[in-house]
Amino acid sequence: MSTPVGLVRVVVVDDHAMFRTGVRAELAAVGQGRVEVVGEAADADEAVAVVAEHAPDVVLLDVHLPGGGGVEVMRRDRAGATRYLALSVSDAAEDVIGTIRGGARGYVTKTITGPELVDAVCRVAEGDAVFSPRLAGFVLDAFAGTIEVAAVDEDLDRLTEREREVMRLIARGYSYREVAGELFISVKTVETHMSSVLRKLQLSSRHELTRWASDRRLL
Structure with missing residues (x-):
């Protein structure tokens, strides 16, 4: 046809x-x-x-x-x-x-x-x-030339693609359950990714993550 x-x-x-x-x-x-x-x-x-x-x-x-x-x-x-x-x-x-x-x-x-x-x-x-x-x-x-993409990429290279997705949603204020629904994954998987994100970026809290992402214009 x-x-x-x-x-x-x-x-x-x-x-x-x-x-x-x-x-x-x-x-x-x-x-x-x-x-x-x-x-x-x-x-x-x-x-x-x-x-x-x-x-x-x-x-x-x-x-x-x-x-x-x-x-x-x-x-x-x-x-x-x-x-x-x-x-x-x-x-x-x-x-x-x-x-x-x-x-x-x-x-x-x-x-x-x-x-x-x-x-x-x-x-x-x-x-x-x-x-x-x-x-x-x-x-x-x-x-x-007002955004330094290379500097942003250097930090984000530590994260997997899925971790980046979870990181952005959490930094925007989504709950774990909302992130799970958005990405079609379980709440437990979200928690695992979040722990990995904080460890790799050497951050200790959700508040620090939000500030980190905001400073890099990732939100």
Whole structure:
């Protein structure tokens, strides 16, 4: 069956199966006649293979993935014709800037509505750069030289991708239970990650973590 002319072909890349299912359903419901999900992937290796197989117009790409992350997927895209739109729970400056430098055409957070997401996908397919409003300022600041991304990365390199996600949510005031619900993990797993974060960053409390993250513009 051929794809209708003008229909944007999309691949959804995220390591949470429930989230991929939700995005697929939302795009099908809201984007009927405008977008079509032609594939999905849960990690970097699978994403590279699916993109090579389907050659989509746009990839909705999570920033933090098993096997190398979203930037690794873009780096390994040999054809280079596909456009990438980051769709992430993270709105931290270094994630936004690093992903754009890695080749993404835009970056939106998972708080985006269905109609907004369909619009963002279509705009990226047409060549526009699309950002959630607050995130555009990060990109402008970075290329103006007012954000020292390297200094931020040096501290964050001590943390795993999942630890970074937990750290940001806890620093914003989320409870352990709320973090567990947001990331589809157990409360006990959140507690384990939090202990590891505090140990690696040599911090002793949630209050210190919030101040640490705020000083680095990670909130």
